[in-house]
Structures are given as structure tokens and as C-alpha cells.
Amino acid sequence: MLGNSVLSTLGRVLGAVFIGLVLTGTALAQQPLKIGFGMSLTGPLAGNGKAALIAMEIWRDDVNAKGGILGRKVEFVYYDDQTSPATVPSIYTKLLDVDKVDLVVSGYGTNVIAPAMPIIMQRNLTFMTLFGLNVNSKFSYDRYFQIMPAGPQPAIGWSQGFFDAAMGMNPKPKTIALVGADAEYPAMALEGAREHAKKTGLKIVYDKTYPPNTVDYSPIVRAIQATNPEVVFVASYPPDSAGMVRAANEVGLKTRMFGGGLVGPQFAALKTQLGPLLNGVVNYEFYVPDVSSRFPFLEQFLAKYQARAVVEKVDPLGFYLPPYAYAMMQVLDQAITATKGLDQAKLAEYMHKNTFDTYVGKVGFAKNGEWAAPRVMMTQYHGITGNDVEQFKKPGRLTVLSPKEYKTGDLKAPYHENKK
Amino acid sequence: MEVSWALLANAVIAGLLLGGFYAAMSVGISISFGMLDVVNIAHPAFIILGSYIAYIVNDRFGLDPIVVSVVVSPLFFVLGAVLYRVYYYCFERRGQESLRGLAFFFGILFITEVALVLIFGVDYRMVSSRYGDVTWRLGEVGFPMRLVVPFLVAMVMVIGLQLFLTRTFFGRAVLAVAQDQLALRLMGVNPVRVKELAFAISIATAGIAGAFLIVIQPVQPAIGREFIGLVFAVCVLGGMGSILGTLLGAFVLGLAESFTSTFFGPSWAPAVSFGLLLATLAFRPSGILGR
Numbered sequence: 001m002l003g004n005s006v007l008s009t010l011g012r013v014l015g016a017v018f019i020g021l022v023l024t025g026t027a028l029a030q031q032p033l034k035i036g037f038g039m040s041l042t043g044p045l046a047g048n049g050k051a052a053l054i055a056m057e058i059w060r061d062d063v064n065a066k067g068g069i070l071g072r073k074v075e076f077v078y079y080d081d082q083t084s085p086a087t088v089p090s091i092y093t094k095l096l097d098v099d100k101v102d103l104v105v106s107g108y109g110t111n112v113i114a115p116a117m118p119i120i121m122q123r124n125l126t127f128m129t130l131f132g133l134n135v136n137s138k139f140s141y142d143r144y145f146q147i148m149p150a151g152p153q154p155a156i157g158w159s160q161g162f163f164d165a166a167m168g169m170n171p172k173p174k175t176i177a178l179v180g181a182d183a184e185y186p187a188m189a190l191e192g193a194r195e196h197a198k199k200t201g202l203k204i205v206y207d208k209t210y211p212p213n214t215v216d217y218s219p220i221v222r223a224i225q226a227t228n229p230e231v232v233f234v235a236s237y238p239p240d241s242a243g244m245v246r247a248a249n250e251v252g253l254k255t256r257m258f259g260g261g262l263v264g265p266q267f268a269a270l271k272t273q274l275g276p277l278l279n280g281v282v283n284y285e286f287y288v289p290d291v292s293s294r295f296p297f298l299e300q301f302l303a304k305y306q307a308r309a310v311v312e313k314v315d316p317l318g319f320y321l322p323p324y325a326y327a328m329m330q331v332l333d334q335a336i337t338a339t340k341g342l343d344q345a346k347l348a349e350y351m352h353k354n355t356f357d358t359y360v361g362k363v364g365f366a367k368n369g370e371w372a373a374p375r376v377m378m379t380q381y382h383g384i385t386g387n388d389v390e391q392f393k394k395p396g397r398l399t400v401l402s403p404k405e406y407k408t409g410d411l412k413a414p415y416h417e418n419k420k
Numbered sequence: 421m422e423v424s425w426a427l428l429a430n431a432v433i434a435g436l437l438l439g440g441f442y443a444a445m446s447v448g449i450s451i452s453f454g455m456l457d458v459v460n461i462a463h464p465a466f467i468i469l470g471s472y473i474a475y476i477v478n479d480r481f482g483l484d485p486i487v488v489s490v491v492v493s494p495l496f497f498v499l500g501a502v503l504y505r506v507y508y509y510c511f512e513r514r515g516q517e518s519l520r521g522l523a524f525f526f527g528i529l530f531i532t533e534v535a536l537v538l539i540f541g542v543d544y545r546m547v548s549s550r551y552g553d554v555t556w557r558l559g560e561v562g563f564p565m566r567l568v569v570p571f572l573v574a575m576v577m578v579i580g581l582q583l584f585l586t587r588t589f590f591g592r593a594v595l596a597v598a599q600d601q602l603a604l605r606l607m608g609v610n611p612v613r614v615k616e617l618a619f620a621i622s623i624a625t626a627g628i629a630g631a632f633l634i635v636i637q638p639v640q641p642a643i644g645r646e647f648i649g650l651v652f653a654v655c656v657l658g659g660m661g662s663i664l665g666t667l668l669g670a671f672v673l674g675l676a677e678s679f680t681s682t683f684f685g686p687s688w689a690p691a692v693s694f695g696l697l698l699a700t701l702a703f704r705p706s707g708i709l710g711r
Contacts, residue, residue, distance in 0.1 A: 042534065044642050046542030083642075182687055210686030213646040215636060216438045218564060219681035222430050226423075238544050242638050250555040250564040264544075273546040273638065277553060313541025387548060 032075035033068065033342075035332075036101030038091040038116070040108055043083025047267070048321050049108045051305075051314045052130060053078070055322035058304050059329040069336050077101050081112050088115040096123065102342050105328065106130050108321065110184050117141065126347040128332050129369075130325055133188050136368050143348040144369040147328040149286065151374025152366035155192030158284070159233065161378025161402035162260040163196040165282060165411045166231045173230035173256060177206035179220060179244075180235030180261070189235035189261040205229050214240060217247035224253070231257045232415075238264030242274060249277050249419070258415040259283040265381075266320035268389050275387040280418025282380045282401065282411065287319045287360070290395040291377075291406050297359045298323055317392060327358035378402045380411055382418060423683065426560035431682040432675070433561055439674025440571035441636065443578050443667045444629040445647060446654035448622035451581075453652070454661035455598040456615050456622075458507065462525040463651060464644030465532035466496065466623050470630020471545070471639040472536055478547040485547045486573055489631030493624040500623025503528070504616045529644070536641035544638040552635065570632035577628060581621070582663040594618040598661050657697045659710025668708050672696060 040049030060074045068074055077099045081087045088107075095101045096119070104120065106113045106129035113132035117139050120127045126143040129135065134154040136144045151157030166173055178193050180186030186209065197204050205227040210220055217240065224232060232255050234244050241264035248258060259282040264270040266285055271278070292299060305318040315321075332347075334356050339346040355364035364372040379398040384391065391397055399409035412418055445467060452460040473492055474485035511521040551565035585591035593614045596604045601611040633639060650673075658669025673693045680689040700708060 042537050042542070042642070044640065046537065046642075047544065047640065050542055208685040208687060210681065211690050213650075214677075214681075214686060214689070215441065216434055216567065216678070218562070219431055219434050219678045220686050222427060222434075223682045226427055239638050239643070242544075242546070246553075246564075246566070249553065250562055252555075252562075267543070269544045269546065269638070273548070314543055 031072060033070070033072040033103070033336075034075050034077055034099065034101040035103045035105060036077040036092075036095030036099055037105045038081035038088055038095075038107045038112060039078050040083040040112065041080040043081075045083040045109055045111075047269075047314055048131075049081075049083070050312055051309065051318060051322050052108045052325040054305060054308050054312060054314065055301075055318070055325035056329055058301065058308070059326045059333075063329075063333060069333055070340065081107050083109075083111070085111050085115040088112050089119055092116050092119045103332065103336075105332065106132065108325075110135055114138070117144075120144075124344055126344045126351070128328050130328055131321065133185055134370075136370070140368070142352075142367075142369075143344065145331070145348075145351055145365050146370050147324045147331070147363070149324075149360070149371045149375035151376075152368060152370045152372065153192075154370060154374075155188050156195055157192075157374030158189050158376055159192050159196055159260055160374060161284070161376055162233060162257075162282060163193075163200055165378055165380075165401045166202075166257050167200050169256060169411065169413055174201075174203060175205045175227075175229045176202040176231040176233060177224045177227060177229035177255075178204060178208075178233050178235075179206065179224060180209055181212045181237055181240050182209045183212050183237065185237070185263065186235035186261070190233075193233045193235070193260070202231065210240070212237065212240065214243065217243035218251055220244075221247040221251045221253055225251060225255075229255055231255065233260040234258070235261035236263060238267070238270060241265060242270055245274050245277050245281060248415075252416065254414070254416050256414040257282055257411070260378075267315045268317040268392065269315065271317070271392050272387045272389045276384050278381040279384050280381065280412070280415045282378060282415075285319065285377045285379045285398065285400075286321075287323055288377065288379060288395075288398045288400060289319075289393060290398055290400060290408050292395070294406065295323075295359065295361060301326060301359050316389060323360050327356075327360040327363060330358040331356045331363060375403060377406055380409075380418075382412060427682060429561045431678045433563065434567075434682075435675030435678030436671060437564075437567040437571045437674070438678060439667075439671035440574040441567065441629075441632055441670075442650065442654055442674055443670035444570065444574035444625065444632055446651040446658075446666050446670055447578050447581060447663060448625040448629070449651045449655045450658065450661065450663055450666040451594070451622040451625075452619055454655055454659075454666075455594055456618055457598070458504070458512075458615070458619060459522050460525050460619075460622070461522060461648060462528035462532065463622070463626055464647045465529045466499075466626035467630040467633060467647065468536065468639060468641060468644040469532055470496065470627035471634035472540055472630075472641075473627070474631040474634050475545045475547050475639070476540075478549075482548075484549055485631045485635055486549075486569060486628075489628045490573075493627050496627035497620040497624040500620035501616050503623065504619040508612055508616070533641045533644070540641070542640060544640045545634065546638045547634050549635060566635050570635055573628070574632065577625060578663060578667050581625070582667075585663060590614070590617070595661075653694065653697050657700055657707055659707030662707070662709040665707055665709030672708070 040046050064073050079091045110133045113129045113135050129146045131148045180190045241262040262283045305322050309316050335347050335350050355362050366372045378401045400406045452458045474488045477488040478485045554565040556563040604611050654669045658665030676693045677689040680692045
């Protein structure tokens with residue numbers, strides 16, 4: 001009798017404990033998975049920051065529509081870093097200590113990724129980053145990952161296609177001019193270009209930088225023309241990209257190949273403004289409609305993005321950054337799901353050892369967290385008439401020169417002949 | 421690099437065209453800072469505002485951006501008058517214009533920037549014009565119209581202002597405000613009213629310079645900050661309160677930038693420009709034409 005009573009009480013207690021555990025587990029599962037980041041929503045890089053945020057929000061909505069990650073709805077906690085590196089440490093400290101986010105990812109660009117690194121490293125977090133240029137070369141952090149497809153040696157991978165195309169010309173060029181802004185990205189791109197020039201035996205006849213607030217670029221282009229280079233490699237940010245392309249047209253630059261590292265023509269604003277002035281320019285892209293068949297899911301993503309971009313007044317094409325911002329989150333999603341948790345060490349280990357199916361294709365990471373192999377598309381503009389944005393939404397305005405597996409045509413040289 | 425006459429001539433032309441643009445950007449500062457002693461650090465923000473108004477009218481109606489800027493300059497004039505009144509009542513009248521006034525204009529700078537971000541977004545904006553992609557050539561010397569047209573209008577504006585300020589009663593009153601406000605009161609002129617109108621003119625010139633800027637290069641809301649140093653440097657180099665000095669200072673900086681970019685390397689351009697500024701101030705502390 002007594003035994004039955006004890007057993008009955010024990011059974012009730014165990015039952016209560018079991019129900020409690022189930023309820024606690026359910027409550028935990030129902031807690032949102034908070035992902036924190038700083039993003040440039042004002043300041044010079046806000047155009048890209050806002051576009052990236054739209055892409056990430058589309059991913060969040062897509063994931064939540066499928067029930068979230070590990071049964072938890074995804075929630076973003078983000079702050080405007082004002083494109084200012086000085087704001088970044090406090091943003092990430094607040095995200096981790098006050099907002100208690102489960103994971104952090106980076107904002108857009110090298111300038112805001114680098115200042116977050118000490119905090120991330122101090123806390124041994126896995127850090128998925130968006131378009132940082134060779135940031136980890138300074139930190140050598142084994143939990144750093146980067147989504148831009150510049151390859152394990154970004155400085156080299158960035159301009160590989162440009163030099164492949166240059167050295168594919170017949171006869172091979174012998175001289176090159178290098179020019180870029182006094183800023184972090186152009187410095188890296190020029191460093192890589194110098195390496196390529198050395199490897200390929202190209203004689204550098206002009207190698208100079210200019211201050212980012214330069215207004216008139218024609219004296220620079222004239223100085224380049226005076227050295228008569230066969231190839232001109234330019235590494236620039238949007239305003240100077242527009243200035244360099246305009247100056248090349250105004251001066252009537254005569255060279256066999258021009259471009260390489262112009263940031264800006266990837267966006268609708270510069271594409272439409274420069275219009276036919278872009279004909280003949282060789283430049284990098286991360287996606288062009290001419291290779292849409294290779295990225296079957298991007299069309300549906302871009303349709304969603306483009307609808308929101310019009311409302312948010314950001315780049316209406318979204319070929320450059322948004323697909324990669326989405327892919328960055330896909331990588332995290334797949335890693336969390338596979339490791340069944342948020343253990344930072346397991347996440348990093350999984351991300352190093354596996355490849356990920358994303359909207360931008362298969363992504364695998366090298367030891368330093370960069371893409372295992374570069375996939376910067378080097379393209380050449382041609383046949384652009386007028387300034388209509390619609391022509392850029394369809395195939396036919398850019399020839400992909402490299403990589404080989406995406407190639408859609410051959411380089412048309414010399415540069416100035418493309419103007420006719 | 422082989423130095424040819426064509427390269428030299430092109431460097432001179434590019435420097436002068438650039439100088440004309442710098443003069444248009446700086447002439448408003450020369451009035452507000454040089455003549456009225458109002459440290460309007462928000463001047464570049466009004467330049468960017470002018471760029472965006474030119475952009476939106478050009479985008480929607482296809483009108484020439486510089487024509488638009490001239491047409492809407494009365495609006496900038498009114499804006500400038502209102503702004504000065506606020507500044508006067510809140511700071512200048514109380515003798516708190518030095519540090520608090522500076523903070524006020526910093527605030528205006530950021531508010532304008534954020535307002536532009538909220539209204540227009542953060543993407544780069546540009547305009548289209550008939551002359552934007554046209555270059556006239558005289559032998560081997562090129563004249564890009566996107567710089568020539570702003571240069572010509574800038575010359576009309578700056579020289580017109582110089583004539584206005586030296587040949588009219590109001591203009592002389594503005595010059596007098598800079599020198600002796602008490603004497604001006606004794607002459608029966610209200611210096612606050614004179615300063616209000618002169619400040620309004622300075623903001624009107626910013627609106628027009630904004631159109632020049634967007635004709636020359638793409639613009640986004642935060643780009644004005646890059647020109648704060650330049651406009652004050654031109655003003656100080658030329659001589660505080662001297663319109664002709666501002667023009668001369670702008671040409672000096674434009675030519676220095678162009679020659680340095682062409683013959684020595686563009687990264688030296690700011691060092692050479694500001695080196696010239698320092699050298700000028702060392703030998704002539706009041707600037708080239710300053711009194």
C-alpha cells in the first residue's frame with residue numbers, strides 16, 4: 001500500500017518534471033534567434049548598406065516563412081554605423097552585452113568589418129562578413145568568413161581576369177598604367193595589379209594615386225596618355241569611377257584596354273548616367289544577366305529585391321551586393337541547421353569543412369575565411385545606347401571575358417575603337 | 421613622361437576651369453565668413469541641397485540643371501534670410517555666436533544631410549544635360565563642356581557679385597558691416613538687415629554652385645563634407661571678404677591641382693595646394709587680396 005503510494009507520488013513528480021522540461025524546451029524554441037549587426041544606413045556607403053539590409057530582410061522573411069531556424073523565428077537587431085569605423089566597437093558591444101544577440105554578422109565593407117574584429121576575437125565568435133577586402137590578413141582569425149568571391153588571395157584574385165584578358169590580346173601588351181584613389185580598396189587592388197604586372201612582364205609606365213575628393217580627372221588621364229600605355233588599370237570608388245570614365249572620353253584616351261577595378265558601374269545609377277561612355281570599358285562584376293541560367297534562384301530573389309529597392313530608393317538592379325548579402329545568411333542558416341545549435345566553434349569548424357548551396361552558387365571557404373577559389377567576373381561593356389536602365393536588366397550589354405566557365409565572348413580591343 | 425605644349429596647355433585650361441568651379445563653391449563663404457563673420461560651416465550642405473533640387477527637376481522635367489538652379493535661387497535666398505534670422509536671435513544677439521553658432525551650423529549640416537537621405541535615399545544621383553558628354557577641341561586642347569558651362573556661369577555670378585558689392589549702396593553697406601557696424605548704424609542703416617540679405621545672397625550662390633557640382637560629378641547626401649576644407653581654404657587664401665581674392669585663390673588652387681596632377685602625381689595635389697596656402701599666409705597673413 002505504502003509502496004503504491006510512493007510509486008504514485010514519484011510518478012507524478014517525474015511527470016511534472018517531464019512536462020516542465022517540455023514546456024521549457026518549447027519556450028526556448030519559441031524564443032527568436034537574434035542576429036545582430038551594424039550597417040551603414042547613412043554616410044557615404046549607405047547606398048550599399050541599405051541594399052544589403054533589404055537582401056538580408058528578404059532572407060529573414062523567407063526563412064521565417066519556412067518556420068525559422070531550428071524552430072526559432074529569426075529576428076534582426078541592427079544599428080546604423082553611419083559608415084564610420086569609430087561607431088562599430090560600441091555597436092557590437094551593445095549587441096552582445098545589452099541586446100544579447102545569439103549571433104553577429106558584419107555590416108558592409110572593410111572599413112566597418114576591421115574595427116569589429118577585436119571584439120569578435122575576444123569573445124571567440126564566428127564572424128560571417130560582407131565584402132571585406134583581405135581583412136583577415138591582419139588578424140589571421142580562424143572563425144572569420146567572408147562572402148565576396150575574391151578568392152583566398154583577394155588582391156591577386158580581384159584583377160586576375162583583367163590580366164588574363166590583357167595577356168590574351170594579340171600581340172601581347174608590353175606596358176601598363178596603374179591608377180587609383182588614395183583609399184583602402186584601391187590600394188589593395190593596385191597592389192594585386194602590380195603583382196600581376198610583375199608576373200606577366202608588363203612594364204609599369206604610370207603608377208599613381210589620387211585623393212578621393214578629386215573633382216576633375218582629365219589632368220590624370222592626360223598624364224596617363226602621355227606615357228602611352230597599352231593597358232590602363234583603374235581602381236576607384238563610384239564618384240571617381242564616373243570621373244575617370246568621363247575624363248577618358250573627354251581626353252580621347254587611346255589605349256588597348258581600360259578599366260579593371262572601377263567600383264560603381266555595377267550599380268544602376270552609374271550604368272545609366274554613363275550610358276554609352278561605358279562602351280569598351282573592361283570591368284569586374286559579380287553577376288550579369290547574361291549568365292542568369294547559371295544562377296537559377298537569383299531571378300526570383302532579384303524580383304523581390306527590385307520591388308523593394310524602388311520603394312527604399314536604392315540601387316534598382318541589385319546585381320552587385322544584394323545576392324551576396326542573401327548568400328551570406330544562407331551560409332549561416334545551413335551551418336546552424338547542420339550543427340544543430342549556436343556553438344561558435346562547431347559553426348566555424350563546419351563552415352571550414354563544407355561547401356554551401358547558395359543563390360550565388362556553391363560557396364566554400366579557404367583557411368583564411370575567403371572564398372576557396374576566386375570568381376570575379378571580368379566583363380566588357382558594349383552596344384550601350386542611351387541611358388535607359390532597362391537595357392541593363394536584359395542580357396546583351398556585357399560580355400563576360402572570364403572566368404572561363406562563365407565566358408560569353410572575347411575582348412574587343414583597342415578600347416577607343418569601341419566608341420565608334 | 422614627355423612634357424609637351426599640348427599637355428601644358430591642357431593643364432592650364434583644366435586648372436582654370438576647375439578654379440572657376442571652386443570660386444562658385446567658395447564665394448558664398450567669402451561673403452558669410454569673410455564679410456559677415458558668420459562661420460557657416462553648413463555651406464557645403466546647401467550646395468548639395470542645390471544639387472538635389474537641380475537633380476529632381478532635371479530628372480522629372482528634363483530641364484537644364486544650371487537653368488533650374490538660377491530659377492530657384494530666390495528660394496535659397498529666402499532660406500538664407502530665414503536661417504540668418506534664427507542664427508541672429510538665438511546666438512548673435514546674445515553674443516554667443518562663436519562656439520554655439522558653430523555648433524548650430526554643424527547641426528544644420530547634419531540635418532540637411534539626413535533630410536536628403538530620407539527624401540532621396542543614399543544612392544549617387546546625377547543629371548543629364550546636352551553638353552554633359554560634349555568636348556570641344558582646339559587643336560590638341562580639350563574643353564569639356566561639363567566644366568566649361570559651369571565655369572562661364574560661375575564667372576558671371578562671381579564678377580556680378582563683385583560689381584554688385586562695390587558699385588551699389590547695399591553692396592557698400594555689406595562691406596561696411598564687415599568693418600564697422602557702429603558707423604553703419606550712425607549712417608542710419610540696420611546692420612542686422614544688411615547681414616540678413618548678404619547671408620541670403622551667400623546661400624543663393626550655394627544653390628547655384630550645387631547645380632555645377634552635379635553637372636561635374638555624381639552626388640550623394642554626405643559628399644558636401646569633402647568640400648568644407650576646400651571652400652574655407654579658397655576664402656582664406658584669396659583674402660577674407662574679398663570676392664576678387666576668392667576668385668584668384670580659386671584659380672591658384674585649381675591650377676596647382678591641375679599642374680600637380682599632370683606633372684607630379686595627383687596624390688600630391690592637396691599637399692601642394694595647402695602648402696601654397698600656408699606659404700601665402702606666412703608672407704601675407706591676410707591672404708592674396710585681403711586687407
